Amino acid sequence: MTSQSLLALVLTLLVTGCGGGGVSTGSNSTGDGSALLPVGPLSLPTPSVTGDSTSISARTSNQGHGIDPGETWEDHRYFLNPHPEPGFRTIAGLRYTILGRSDGITYGQAKAGPTDTLDVDFIGDHWLLLPHELRAILERGGKAWTYRLLEDPSGDDRITVYTDWASNHCPTANTACGGHRLLALKKSRWFENGALVTDLATWYRGRSIGVPVDKDQAYFAAHEMGHVLGLSHDGSSRGERVSSLSPYRLMGKGYNGHEIVVPHESELVDLAGKGYTRAGDYPDGSPDNPFETYSYAAWGEWAEWGVKVVRELSFSVSSPAVDNLRFDAFVEGPRSTEPLGQGEYTWRGSLLAVDTLTAEPVRGRATIELSGQGGTVSFDDLTTVKYIEGPDADDWRESSLEYEVRLDQDRLRFTDDGNRVVGEFHGPNHEEAAGTLNDQVNRIAGAFGGKL
Numbered sequence: 001m002t003s004q005s006l007l008a009l010v011l012t013l014l015v016t017g018c019g020g021g022g023v024s025t026g027s028n029s030t031g032d033g034s035a036l037l038p039v040g041p042l043s044l045p046t047p048s049v050t051g052d053s054t055s056i057s058a059r060t061s062n063q064g065h066g067i068d069p070g071e072t073w074e075d076h077r078y079f080l081n082p083h084p085e086p087g088f089r090t091i092a093g094l095r096y097t098i099l100g101r102s103d104g105i106t107y108g109q110a111k112a113g114p115t116d117t118l119d120v121d122f123i124g125d126h127w128l129l130l131p132h133e134l135r136a137i138l139e140r141g142g143k144a145w146t147y148r149l150l151e152d153p154s155g156d157d158r159i160t161v162y163t164d165w166a167s168n169h170c171p172t173a174n175t176a177c178g179g180h181r182l183l184a185l186k187k188s189r190w191f192e193n194g195a196l197v198t199d200l201a202t203w204y205r206g207r208s209i210g211v212p213v214d215k216d217q218a219y220f221a222a223h224e225m226g227h228v229l230g231l232s233h234d235g236s237s238r239g240e241r242v243s244s245l246s247p248y249r250l251m252g253k254g255y256n257g258h259e260i261v262v263p264h265e266s267e268l269v270d271l272a273g274k275g276y277t278r279a280g281d282y283p284d285g286s287p288d289n290p291f292e293t294y295s296y297a298a299w300g301e302w303a304e305w306g307v308k309v310v311r312e313l314s315f316s317v318s319s320p321a322v323d324n325l326r327f328d329a330f331v332e333g334p335r336s337t338e339p340l341g342q343g344e345y346t347w348r349g350s351l352l353a354v355d356t357l358t359a360e361p362v363r364g365r366a367t368i369e370l371s372g373q374g375g376t377v378s379f380d381d382l383t384t385v386k387y388i389e390g391p392d393a394d395d396w397r398e399s400s401l402e403y404e405v406r407l408d409q410d411r412l413r414f415t416d417d418g419n420r421v422v423g424e425f426h427g428p429n430h431e432e433a434a435g436t437l438n439d440q441v442n443r444i445a446g447a448f449g450g451k452l
């Protein structure tokens with residue numbers, strides 16, 4: 001061993017301080033949580049929008065939030081509850097399971113990617129006090145394992161993890177420690193004055209070992225989650241290689257310099273040996289391996305409209321995860337080629353949307369009223385799904401939204417002044433109208449449609 005690598009080993013041992021076993025869950029100490037600042041409301045950055053009237057794509061960073069769309073998009077009972085019927089329909093390559101039918105409109109739900117993998121549900125007052133950025137890092141530390149796992153040893157597809165302070169549970173002044181269904185953090189290492197520690201000097205208290213803090217946070221989060229799932233240190237403390245592709249295991253202690261932020265395949269084999277069911281590889285967004293995707297769609301006789309939330313969460317062996325959210329709104333189906341005649345028209349149907357502030361699904365009734373040169377497009381009974389201790393239907397921020405629209409000169413399309421609402425007609429006699437909603441002030445994007 002060279003003197004440089006010896007120095008690196010010594011420094012790493014000094015700062016690792018990770019407890020793997022013997023953590024106590026019986027403490028009734030309140031810890032040092034009282035000094036924390038309140039956590040601000042959930043508020044995703046304004047997404048950047050691309051696309052046109054029939055296909056909108058909006059992308060925002062989930063890096064500081066760790067929003068798990070599975071919590072609010074997985075269980076359709078809270079979103080749509082018409083009368084179920086068997087069957088499915090494929091729209092733009094996604095297969096929609098039929099949820100039911102209402103007023104001549106059929107509703108469906110589609111999922112793709114790792115939507116059925118093991119889910120980690122963090123609980124505890126401690127968790128609710130943590131800044132969103134830290135929750136996001138820990139949540140991704142969990143996903144680094146659970147995207148590769150389907151069920152825990154008892155056959156459940158969800159595990160509950162209690163979170164608390166290290167001082168209540170960890171045997172020494174650890175960065176963090178993980179035990180069975182418990183994750184504990186040393187407050188001063190992770191954040192200061194209610195904000196995540198992002199500088200090397202504070203994270204290491206003046207020691208410099210030349211590795212970026214964000215990588216170390218990702219390493220500690222994923223490593224401790226390995227303990228939560230039941231793995232102990234693997235005895236590779238002298239840096240023994242376990243394969244030529246990935247020289248070090250995430251649960252190896254003390255040598256790897258914190259560059260490893262995802263489990264090694266052999267560690268997933270170890271979990272399978274403990275009774276966990278393995279899933280496929282990490283999603284990469286390719287057609288064969290899509291990102292975690294949830295979608296609702298509706299269709300009449302001619303038009304199809306819907307909305308998607310895609311968690312573009314990708315892992316690599318040596319960098320912190322990249323975590324973006326994409327919202328897609330789309331309208332499909334043959335369009336009317338004849339101009340809309342004079343007269344009064346009212347199409348009634350639905351809006352399927354996403355709250356771009358919180359990534360929660362939003363639904364409502366849609367009414368499109370046109371006469372002369374224009375009219376209104378209104379959405380009411382707006383409802384969302386909130387997750388607190390489980391998913392539940394809730395009123396959206398606004399109970400209704402209304403937009404004045406104008407027919408284009410060719411009377412084949414209608415738009416409002418700000419192009420927030422853009423719609424077209426479907427069917428030989430304009431039997432259906434459908435379009436997209438992109439309101440960046442009210443932070444909602446989606447698609448709507450209705451029948452005459």
Ligand SMILES: [Zn+2]
Pocket residue numbers: 018019020223224227233253
């Ligand atoms: Zn450990």
